[in-house]
Amino acid sequence: MNKWIVAIIYCSLLTTFCYLSIKAVLLSAMNHTSFPNPQFFVGIVGLTFGVWVLAFGIRKYISFATENEQERRKLKTMFSIISVLSCYAATMLFFI
Numbered sequence: 644m645n646k647w648i649v650a651i652i653y654c655s656l657l658t659t660f661c662y663l664s665i666k667a668v669l670l671s672a673m674n675h676t677s678f679p680n681p682q683f684f685v686g687i688v689g690l691t692f693g694v695w696v697l698a699f700g701i702r703k704y705i706s707f708a709t710e711n712e713q714e715r716r717k718l719k720t721m722f723s724i725i726s727v728l729s730c731y732a733a734t735m736l737f738f739i
Contacts (some may be wrong), residue, residue, distance in 0.1 A: 646718065649704060654725050657697055661733035664690035669737075698726075 667686035674680060705718045 646708065646721075649701075650721065650725055653697065653701055653722065654729050657694070657726060657729040658733050658736075660693045660697070661690065661730055662736050664693065665733060665737075 664686050667682055668690070671680050671682035671686060672678060701722050705715055705722070708718060709715055
């Protein structure tokens with residue numbers, strides 16, 4: 644699969660997942676009657692393990708995509724930048 648297609652899919656999945664998890668955590672934290680509710684824990688656990696699963700998948704994709712060490716370094720840099728921008732975009736969605 645083309646690396647740009649994988650990058651676009653990864654970016655959209657990560658942004659969507661971060662946005663929904665952060666939204667669940669913030670909305671559950673604003674509930675004054677029972678703060679540590681199940682929605683809060685689902686949001687935290689989902690955010691933690693969801694991002695880990697996505698990162699593990701990208702790590703495996705990078706290791707199997709090419710044998711060239713310089714190309715792997717480029718892919719690692721590209722996906723690191725995409726990860727930061729995706730989390731930034733998910734945060735910015737709250738202000739729109």
